[in-house]
Amino acid sequence: MNAVTSLPRDVALGLYRTLYLARRCEEVIVRIYPDDEMKTPMHMSMGQEAVSVGICKALAGNGDVIASYRSHATYLAHTEDHRSFFGELHGRTNGTADGKSGSMHLADIPKGMLGASGIVGAGIPVALGAAFANKQQSPGRVVAVFFGDGAVDEGAFWESLNIACAMGLPVMFVCEDNDLAVHTRVSDRRGYSSLPDVVRRYNCMVLEDESNDVEAIYRLGRYAIEQMMSQKTPAFLNIRTYRYLEHCGTAPDTDAPYRKAAEDAFWKGRDCVAMQRKRLLEGGVPESEIVKMERAIDADIEVSVAAANQAPHPGQDLLYRGVFHEAS
Amino acid sequence: MTHQSTATSLSYREALHKAMHDAMAGNPNALLFGQGINDHKGIFGTTTGLADKFGKHRLIEVPLAEEGVTGNCIGAALNGAYPINVHIRSDFVLLAMNQIINLAAKYKYMFGGLFDVPMLVRLVIGRSWGQGAQHSQSLQSLFAHIPGLTVIMPASSGSIVDSYAHAVRKHRGPVISLEHRLMYDLKFEPEHEPVVLGATPFSQRKVSHGSDVTIVSTSIMSLEARRAGEWLASRGISCDIIDLHCVSHIDADVIMKSVARTGKLLVADTSWQPYGVSAEVCRIVAMRDPGVLKAPVVCMGMAAAPCPTAKALEDIYYPNLTTLTDAIATLVRGKKDNGIELPHERSMADVYKKFKGPF
Ligand SMILES: Cc1ncc(C[n+]2csc(CCOP(=O)(O)OP(=O)(O)O)c2C)c(N)n1
Numbered sequence: 001m002n003a004v005t006s007l008p009r010d011v012a013l014g015l016y017r018t019l020y021l022a023r024r025c026e027e028v029i030v031r032i033y034p035d036d037e038m039k040t041p042m043h044m045s046m047g048q049e050a051v052s053v054g055i056c057k058a059l060a061g062n063g064d065v066i067a068s069y070r071s072h073a074t075y076l077a078h079t080e081d082h083r084s085f086f087g088e089l090h091g092r093t094n095g096t097a098d099g100k101s102g103s104m105h106l107a108d109i110p111k112g113m114l115g116a117s118g119i120v121g122a123g124i125p126v127a128l129g130a131a132f133a134n135k136q137q138s139p140g141r142v143v144a145v146f147f148g149d150g151a152v153d154e155g156a157f158w159e160s161l162n163i164a165c166a167m168g169l170p171v172m173f174v175c176e177d178n179d180l181a182v183h184t185r186v187s188d189r190r191g192y193s194s195l196p197d198v199v200r201r202y203n204c205m206v207l208e209d210e211s212n213d214v215e216a217i218y219r220l221g222r223y224a225i226e227q228m229m230s231q232k233t234p235a236f237l238n239i240r241t242y243r244y245l246e247h248c249g250t251a252p253d254t255d256a257p258y259r260k261a262a263e264d265a266f267w268k269g270r271d272c273v274a275m276q277r278k279r280l281l282e283g284g285v286p287e288s289e290i291v292k293m294e295r296a297i298d299a300d301i302e303v304s305v306a307a308a309n310q311a312p313h314p315g316q317d318l319l320y321r322g323v324f325h326e327a328s
Numbered sequence: 329m330t331h332q333s334t335a336t337s338l339s340y341r342e343a344l345h346k347a348m349h350d351a352m353a354g355n356p357n358a359l360l361f362g363q364g365i366n367d368h369k370g371i372f373g374t375t376t377g378l379a380d381k382f383g384k385h386r387l388i389e390v391p392l393a394e395e396g397v398t399g400n401c402i403g404a405a406l407n408g409a410y411p412i413n414v415h416i417r418s419d420f421v422l423l424a425m426n427q428i429i430n431l432a433a434k435y436k437y438m439f440g441g442l443f444d445v446p447m448l449v450r451l452v453i454g455r456s457w458g459q460g461a462q463h464s465q466s467l468q469s470l471f472a473h474i475p476g477l478t479v480i481m482p483a484s485s486g487s488i489v490d491s492y493a494h495a496v497r498k499h500r501g502p503v504i505s506l507e508h509r510l511m512y513d514l515k516f517e518p519e520h521e522p523v524v525l526g527a528t529p530f531s532q533r534k535v536s537h538g539s540d541v542t543i544v545s546t547s548i549m550s551l552e553a554r555r556a557g558e559w560l561a562s563r564g565i566s567c568d569i570i571d572l573h574c575v576s577h578i579d580a581d582v583i584m585k586s587v588a589r590t591g592k593l594l595v596a597d598t599s600w601q602p603y604g605v606s607a608e609v610c611r612i613v614a615m616r617d618p619g620v621l622k623a624p625v626v627c628m629g630m631a632a633a634p635c636p637t638a639k640a641l642e643d644i645y646y647p648n649l650t651t652l653t654d655a656i657a658t659l660v661r662g663k664k665d666n667g668i669e670l671p672h673e674r675s676m677a678d679v680y681k682k683f684k685g686p687f
């Protein structure tokens with residue numbers, strides 16, 4: 001990692017701000033989950049936030065996003081809307097979907113967060129069409145689709161990769177590679193050694209990152225978007241990262257048999273939030289300024305949690321609303 | 329022909345583990361495929377330790393590739409294996425429908441009877457605590473619609489032990505079993521094992537004898553029906569409860585005999601009503617002898633919407649002990665103001681409350 005940022009100060013600070021927001025929201029979830037007010041299975045992003053933050057910021061407001069069920073960081077990075085986020089996790093009417101989504105299906109259509117699916121890999125083909133429509137209606141706008149290393153094992157990924165390459169669609173395939181599908185390692189699931197090498201045989205730009213560094217990922221994203229526009233090809237980004245918590249739930253499960261102590265120490269030694277904070281300090285941002293920003297975010301998140309707890313529960317009138325497409 | 333199913337005081341989960349163990353021990357060609365079958369959680373504790381005993385060449389951890397793995401099971405069955413494939417949610421098997429419906433279901437018939445495809449697909453129905461639209465579906469009718477498939481919904485530990493042994497040892501075709509996640513922690517006392525109403529463990533089961541109303545139920549709704557029946561028994565209403573169990577092969581005589589006696593029918597299924605088990609049971613009665621009915625049939629199931637995540641909506645999405653008891657009492661008494669004291673929403677509510685995942 002570069003000790004000092006080469007990005008403009010406001011960009012570097014903005015990246016940290018969003019990283020901190022995503023991390024802090026999940027720390028709050030860990031704290032209040034036992035209260036059982038959020039009755040929804042949680043797939044936590046903690047540890048992996050740099051992927052979503054780096055890429056969503058690289059989209060610079062001119063991109064759509066589709067996430068997997070591990071969507072907290074992606075949703076927060078793309079929308080920064082933690083009021084709706086906590087409302088939805090609490091199953092309340094101030095959520096993104098009146099509480100019908102819960103943690104697994106966060107979305108915000110106006111902001112271009114086109115959904116998150118609980119079925120592994122299911123969002124990937126949808127990204128193709130979103131990109132297809134953009135290509136015709138909003139040239140220059142890309143679609144970033146986030147999925148795990150497990151999703152790559154599905155046929156839907158390979159069908160979509162082929163379609164995107166054959167049609168030259170502006171899709172950025174972002175593989176959040178934490179080496180795990182639930183508890184199963186990549187090496188136990190694949191009959192080939194390097195995914196990027198395989199994808200390179202397609203008409204697709206392939207980029208890799210192993211740094212877990214939000215600035216590196218941000219730069220990679222910017223570069224990918226420029227190239228996609230000039231070369232008219234999709235891009236595939238394999239970004240290595242690490243999941244801090246259990247597959248589903250908020251416990252650290254560090255002692256589970258599938259975990260490796262050395263791996264845990266390695267990745268926690270390159271924690272994306274800590275890395276960016278350190279970089280800001282070394283670049284001369286006064287700690288007081290950082291702390292002030294952090295405290296403001298902390299306080300605002302507490303407002304979101306309180307608002308969620310006070311918001312109405314959805315009622316009978318909402319049960320059937322939206323099942324079919326009513327004529328308006 | 330009726331007989332008691334295996335008396336066991338195992339929990340549903342323990343029964344599943346025993347069934348998996350016995351399949352491996354009893355048939356050297358049995359194979360078990362699934363995502364996460366050999367991890368420390370072992371499909372909610374139903375496959376734990378089996379790889380140590382039978383080897384990873386028989387308990388095979390698979391990539392996320394539902395269609396590929398299902399086709400692989402069909403091929404293995406053609407060549408003499410007995411494959412078992414488990415999905416921790418029934419929703420995930422939708423990626424394998426092509427292999428199940430276009431291949432497995434048709435292999436025997438389409439090739440003039442040349443092939444048998446003996447295999448078992450285990451699917452787990454999720455419910456409660458925010459499972460949401462894509463982790464809660466109860467897809468029995470999609471499968472039961474297809475000639476060539478046998479679809480079971482075990483509602484007790486004895487049902488699991490008997491039916492899985494029958495599938496592995498005797499049945500020569502593809503069996504789709506829908507297990508219910510909320511039953512995993514329940515213990516079934518031997519006296520609660522329903523009586524099997526037929527020749528094989530796939531036959532319908534009698535949960536309780538009664539004279540006022542026939543209740544035909546599936547899976548966890550058979551448990552709710554039993555609890556409602558017990559509540560109503562001491563309040564002057566007697567329920568004849570049939571656990572459908574094998575929803576693809578319904579013995580019409582069993583249902584007609586009961587409805588002829590009671591004149592009233594309530595169907596309680598775990599899924600949506602249109603085109604489902606409810607519709608099928610009504611079809612049977614309508615085609616056989618609708619004249620036995622003294623009142624319109626009542627059906628209960630999930631609300632006709634995808635499953636909402638919020639608890640407030642989930643609570644009204646599914647029938648519960650209160651709404652079921654009320655519906656039975658209203659049907660029997662013939663009026664909404666049925667005068668029967670209703671149980672508090674309890675019954676399964678304790679189970680729901682305890683259930684907080686994991687997935
Ligand atoms: C089609 C399908 N199969 C299986 C599952 C169960 N499941 C949920 S997450 C998961 C692992 C996915 O791993 P990966 O894609 O790497 O994402 P990660 O959880 O690591 O972010 C599995 C097997 C599912 N949700 N959908």
Ligand SMILES: [Mg+2]
Pocket residue numbers: 148149150176177178179180181182
């Ligand atoms: Mg993964």
